[in-house]
Amino acid sequence: MSPELLFQQALNGLSFGALLFILAAGLSLVFGMMDVINLAHGAFYMLGAYVALTVVQRTGSFWLALVAAPSALGLLGLVLEPLLLRRLRGRHLDQVLLTIGVALVVVDQIGLVWGREVRSLPFPPGLDASIAIFGSVYPVYRLFVIAFGVVLAAAISVVYRRTKLGMLIRAGVQDAEMLGALGVDIDRLFAITFAVGAALAGLAGVIAAPVFGMQPGMDSDGLLYSLIVVVVGGLGTLGGAVAGSVLVGPIDTFGKVLFQDFALALIFAIVALVLLLKPTGLLGRVRIAR
Amino acid sequence: MTRAAPLAVVLIAAALLVTFPYWSAAWESSRFATTVLRDMLVFAIFALSLDLLVGYAGMPSLGHAAFFGAGAYAAGITGQRLATDQLPVTLGAAALVAAVLALVIGALVVRSEGIFFLMLTLALAQIVFAIAFQWTALTGGSNGLSGVGRPTLAGLDFSAPDRMYVLVAVTFLGVALLLWSLVRSPYGRALVGVRENERRMRALGYDTARLKLSAFVVAGALAGIAGALSAYSQRFVSPGDAGIGTSIQAFVMVLIGGAGTLLGPVLGAGVVMYIQRVLSSAIGVSETVLGLVFIAFVLLARQGMVGVGRAAWSRARSR
Numbered sequence: 001m002s003p004e005l006l007f008q009q010a011l012n013g014l015s016f017g018a019l020l021f022i023l024a025a026g027l028s029l030v031f032g033m034m035d036v037i038n039l040a041h042g043a044f045y046m047l048g049a050y051v052a053l054t055v056v057q058r059t060g061s062f063w064l065a066l067v068a069a070p071s072a073l074g075l076l077g078l079v080l081e082p083l084l085l086r087r088l089r090g091r092h093l094d095q096v097l098l099t100i101g102v103a104l105v106v107v108d109q110i111g112l113v114w115g116r117e118v119r120s121l122p123f124p125p126g127l128d129a130s131i132a133i134f135g136s137v138y139p140v141y142r143l144f145v146i147a148f149g150v151v152l153a154a155a156i157s158v159v160y161r162r163t164k165l166g167m168l169i170r171a172g173v174q175d176a177e178m179l180g181a182l183g184v185d186i187d188r189l190f191a192i193t194f195a196v197g198a199a200l201a202g203l204a205g206v207i208a209a210p211v212f213g214m215q216p217g218m219d220s221d222g223l224l225y226s227l228i229v230v231v232v233g234g235l236g237t238l239g240g241a242v243a244g245s246v247l248v249g250p251i252d253t254f255g256k257v258l259f260q261d262f263a264l265a266l267i268f269a270i271v272a273l274v275l276l277l278k279p280t281g282l283l284g285r286v287r288i289a290r
Numbered sequence: 291m292t293r294a295a296p297l298a299v300v301l302i303a304a305a306l307l308v309t310f311p312y313w314s315a316a317w318e319s320s321r322f323a324t325t326v327l328r329d330m331l332v333f334a335i336f337a338l339s340l341d342l343l344v345g346y347a348g349m350p351s352l353g354h355a356a357f358f359g360a361g362a363y364a365a366g367i368t369g370q371r372l373a374t375d376q377l378p379v380t381l382g383a384a385a386l387v388a389a390v391l392a393l394v395i396g397a398l399v400v401r402s403e404g405i406f407f408l409m410l411t412l413a414l415a416q417i418v419f420a421i422a423f424q425w426t427a428l429t430g431g432s433n434g435l436s437g438v439g440r441p442t443l444a445g446l447d448f449s450a451p452d453r454m455y456v457l458v459a460v461t462f463l464g465v466a467l468l469l470w471s472l473v474r475s476p477y478g479r480a481l482v483g484v485r486e487n488e489r490r491m492r493a494l495g496y497d498t499a500r501l502k503l504s505a506f507v508v509a510g511a512l513a514g515i516a517g518a519l520s521a522y523s524q525r526f527v528s529p530g531d532a533g534i535g536t537s538i539q540a541f542v543m544v545l546i547g548g549a550g551t552l553l554g555p556v557l558g559a560g561v562v563m564y565i566q567r568v569l570s571s572a573i574g575v576s577e578t579v580l581g582l583v584f585i586a587f588v589l590l591a592r593q594g595m596v597g598v599g600r601a602a603w604s605r606a607r608s609r
Contacts, residue, residue: 035405037405037408037409084585084589087589088588088589092404092405093350093404093405093408094588094592096405096408097541097545097584097588098585098588098589100538100541100542100584101542101581101582101584101585101588102581102585103581104538104542104577104578104580104581104584105577105578105581105582105585107577108576108577108578108581109578111577112578220533220534220535223534224416224534227409227412227413228413231409231413262420262421262424262425263424264416264420264423264424265417265420265421265424268413268414268416268417268420269417271413272398272410272413272414272417275402275406275409275410275413276398276410
């Protein structure tokens with residue numbers, strides 16, 4: 001592999017990692033707070049991309065879509081949590097199963113509304129060029145994805161550490177029941193958590209759409225990759241999502257270059273290995289949810 | 291009622307099931323009904339095998355399609371590579387490959403629990419899917435494996451649609467009978483014990499990891515047989531047969547029907563296939579209906595259709 005190609009692939013890996021972080025952060029947050037693996041996360045990611053498509057078609061503005069799609073998904077999450085998940089509080093496995101049903105409905109409705117053919121979203125104006133870095137030409141949009149991921153991680157980290165909501169989230173991840181006993185409105189906190197998780201999935205969908213396009217199967221790809229990231233990095237912690245995405249993005253990218261045919265098997269083998277040796281992930285909490 | 295009466299009912303029902311293409315031949319839609327019923331029975335076998343894990347041994351596997359897909363590919367590939375249509379060869383290969391795969395995956399997962407079990411089975415099954423999807427030389431890759439032949443047994447050719455149906459129906463009855471005796475045996479009781487309280491079973495001297503592993507292998511082999519029947523029926527294997535969609539489909543069947551019962555997965559397979567195959571052409575949003583039905587059962591009737599039926603029955607009797 002030439003140095004130029006190596007550099008280019010390293011950037012590809014990082015930009016994929018940044019996307020994975022946006023995608024996985026929501027899944028990890030919901031798990032950390034509610035002990036629920038949201039199996040509809042991939043469907044939310046897909047829906048975000050399609051909402052963005054409609055917004056861009058109507059208004060021509062990618063930036064509006066970047067706000068509108070996560071807002072729409074957040075709203076959906078805000079409705080679904082009290083409507084469905086709250087009824088099964090404490091029954092984590094049943095809540096996980098419930099999200100399978102949500103995913104089936106959401107994906108089918110996407111097919112009904114937007115059709116089942118492959119769609120694409122144009123690069124936003126200003127980011128559709130390529131620039132030369134170290135002798136190789138590289139698309140600006142991918143650099144934007146890296147920057148966006150880093151800024152988002154920093155922003156989430158500030159919210160975590162410096163705001164009241166962040167404090168409640170950190171406390172809830174430690175022990176949500178105790179937080180409720182201390183007088184915090186857990187119902188509201190869980191609804192907000194689920195909404196933020198869904199909004200992050202939608203945001204990832206918008207960011208991913210210009211690079212990967214939209215097609216059937218996008219939901220399971222999104223779900224599987226976000227599961228991989230949180231499993232490798234560690235469930236329920238921000239650091240875990242960062243570590244997981246920074247590892248999985250480049251490993252996946254280089255795996256595809258080096259072992260074409262077996263890259264996918266390789267990445268799942270790594271996941272299985274991590275789950276077996278350190279089930280809580282590389283940076284996970286010690287507590288194991290039942 | 292004498293003891294012989296229920297047995298007679300079961301035997302008559304079984305005979306009616308196996309001979310369906312013949313006594314329904316006069317119907318206008320007999321051929322279509324036979325195809326749908328055949329696919330229901332294939333998935334009923336698959337769902338029954340998953341229920342041994344989910345309902346009896348308490349292992350909620352989200353990766354059971356790995357064994358279904360492995361069986362389908364094994365039957366198709368051995369048939370084509372060895373240029374044979376002998377049922378014992380291709381079906382045997384399917385069961386064997388699926389069982390060995392289940393032994394490997396099972397050995398890795400039986401000690402984990404809850405959500406981690408869910409994710410580990412999902413991840414390991416995705417490795418199988420990834421291999422099926424990307425090893426084009428062996429599996430046909432994303433195009434799938436086409437031209438799978440229908441089997442023969444001792445001069446009996448199962449190519450015709452009615453014969454293929456009979457093969458599936460007889461296999462279904464065999465698997466149902468096997469599981470019926472299995473869950474009533476001390477071994478089946480021990481599995482339920484592990485589901486209810488694994489620690490206590492261990493304290494009683496049972497090797498619970500080994501019990502769970504053996505259930506995993508049996509369930510895997512049966513899923514492999516279902517996969518082979520699917521490959522013969524469709525004359526085609528898709529990598530999706532080993533994918534997460536198929537795993538979830540079986541899980542939905544088990545839960546809608548009623549986990550931990552033998553009737554449940556069969557009913558669930560019937561309902562799900564009916565929605566997907568018959569209702570879908572009428573309304574076009576079959577997955578939405580399926581999703582809503584599934585959500586309703588998880589929320590309101592976690593014991594599935596069999597549980598709802600039992601509750602209604604005992605209410606009616608206590609009146």
